[in-house]
Amino acid sequence: MRDRDAMKDIPVLEAGIPDLLADLGRADITIDDIATRVSRSPSIAARVIACANSAWSNPVTPVASVKDACMRLGLKVVRTTVIALAVGNSFDQKSCPAFKAREFWARSIVTANLASAIAAQRALDVNIAQTAGLLNSIGLLWLVSAMPAEANEALTSLASGTSENLDDAFEIYGAMSVAEATVGLFKAWEFPAVLIATISGNVADIGDCSDDEMGQCVQLSSRLAGEIMREVAWEDSSGPGADAGLEAIYTGEQAALPKTLELAQAIR
Secondary structure, X not given: OOOOHHHHXXXXXXXXXXXXXXXXXXXXXXHHHHHHHHOOOHHHHHHHHHHHOOOOOOOOOOOOOHHXXXXXXXXXXXXXXXXXXXXXXXXXXXXXXXXXXXXXXXXHHHHHHHHHHHHHHOOOOHHHHHHHHHOOOOHHHHHHHHOHHHHHHHHHHHHHOOOOOHHHHHHHOOOOOHHHHHHHHHHHOOOOHHHHHHHHOOOOOOOOHHHOHHHHHHHHHHHHHHHXXXXXXXXXXXXXXXXXXXXXXXXXXXXXXXXXXXHHHHHO
């Protein structure tokens, strides 16, 4: 990775968050375990309860406790929500008008869902795939927070069609790629080596994910998530149709996109 002075400004995660993220990666974690851990972080606990009372959840009666909120969301969604809140709370997203938080989290959630489903098909670790998929582009939050002017130019360029993809847009305006920023965050926060390796495979001067099944899984999921966000039909997508069951996974996530956007709205 290229040396960028701005990496010294990486935010410090709230106390206890690394341990919380490690616990969420356990295959045997339960709803009760998550509720207990979340209760130790008042800011995350309040947001989890808010998500459980959001339009996405639409509860018949208001949810008032962390445990009830976790039960309402369900194990997979509460993992996604808590990870997103735990990491996302570290960044200021308000100084970049072109950044759309709801769309960012919606694509991240779709990537996580696709990655976990594809990982299950390929006998890979589903929890690692879900986490890597969800945080695959978390470097964008850091770029938006640390370099709001450059990020605004890059995102505006992408939206107008001037740039073909996000990484190219950021390179043009003097910032590192999203993948580089993500790897930098993962290393600074001392995330598990498997997560660093999975994202590193997508950075040209760090590694190559061609021989890394998890890296391939997340890379494919990220690409398909982008196409789902653009409302590309399966037959027009870049998904390898030979993969058994992949079409059903894709169309299922596409059908669920309106609800995903509601959940993303609650997380943002």
